[in-house]
Amino acid sequence: MATSTHTDETLPAGHRYLDAAATAPLRPEAFEAMLNVLRSGQANASSVHSAGHRARAVIEHARAEVAQACGVRPTEVIFTSGGTEANNLAVIGLALAHSRGRHVVTSSIEHPSVLESCNYLGRVHGYEVTQVDVDQMAMVDVRRVEAALRDDTALVTIGLANGEVGSVQPVPELMAVAASNGVWCHTDAVQAAASLPASLATGAWPGANVHAMSIASHKFGGPQGAGALLVRDGIPLEPVLHGGGQERGLRSGTENVAAIAGFAAAVTAAVRDIGTRALALAASRDEFVSQVLATVPGAALTGHPTERLPGHASFVIRGVSGESMLVALDAAGIAASSGSACAAGKDEPSPVLLAMGVTAEVAQTSIRFTLHEPLTPAMRERVVTVLAREAARAAR
Ligand SMILES: Cc1ncc(COP(=O)(O)O)c(C=O)c1O
Incomplete structure (x- = not known):
């Protein structure tokens, strides 16, 4: 091997x-963590026998590690299958759960998992979507976001950094005006979180006004197919995947225990330096x-x-x-x-x-x-x- x-x-x-x-x-840390889980025998974390309890303990340990690295509480970590799912859950789940109205603000350079989730809200649930334009350097202007807000805006979703051209948005400022008006604020930090000290190592979210943030394991050096949506306690979220009620009913589906362990090990190692x-x-x-x-x-x-x-x-x-x-x-x-x-x-x-x-x-x-x-x-x-x-x- x-x-x-x-x-x-x-x-x-x-x-x-x-x-x-x-x-x-x-990362070697992720590889080791996954091997440890796989060597100790695969079991379903919802099972009541001791092998199931061990799998559950691995997940809860990983949740605590991700929470610690990201400066959030363990109850604020929802494991997903990656960045795409975290973005779908954030955009669809936050918008549907907000009673404020059926309008969503995003930018024209978001990842397809954000833009297509917004389009889905429009197509199936009758939401209006405003895509704020960017400048030649792919930057979103705070004034444009402010101008796009309406009385019925439920959600603003703007990525912390763009994966193609690397531009980092002033997310705290972009979100401040929205949050003060009772709008939910989500940022796709899938590219940014693994390398931007401001987002994680300081133990802070990218600003107090962000209610939800997406991250993905494979950008930290963890395995593919794992990620998380970090959602502040108390912010309502409509699930997108329905079933057995895992992840406190917010993301059904049997957990990928080894991938979650590898993800947590990678995030912890990445944040250290x-x-x-x-x-x-x-x-x-x-x-x-x-x-x-x-x-x-x-x-x-x-x-x-x-x-x-x-x-x-x-x-x-x-x-x-x-x-x-x-x-x-x-x-x-x-x-x-x-x-x-x-x-x-x-x-x-x-x-x-x-x-x-x-x-x-x-x-x-x-x-x-x-x-x-x-x-x-x-x-x-x-x-x-x-x-x-x-x-x-x-x-x-
Ligand atoms: C900014 C951004 N968001 C979301 C994703 C999707 O994440 P995943 O590949 O984990 O589904 C990517 C993938 O590169 C990305 O760059």
């Missing part, structure tokens, strides 16, 4: 994984961005230059389709992405870039590198060489 769980070490020799925002490499890690990643990312912009003809950074996730570098490169750049990078042993892996397989320009005012033609040239550890100078050189070569070839 493999002892290493580091994605770089499972790639062919010399290859490097620069796609942590799609899924971060599995989140501040120093963020600084190291941002420094490396800044060097990389500077070198790309100085060396690669036709390259431009997408997203906000400073208010961005620490390990996140995203570009458009004139004349080179993102797909062909990915192939060239892969041939050089570099795993990157041309935007959001969650929308992969769609050969359409990124809706996020279009919402930022980028033309469809330029949006096709997007490329994204997301670091889980600082780049060595040699690796930086290798990536920049491929980018420059392909850009020069396209310019001929």
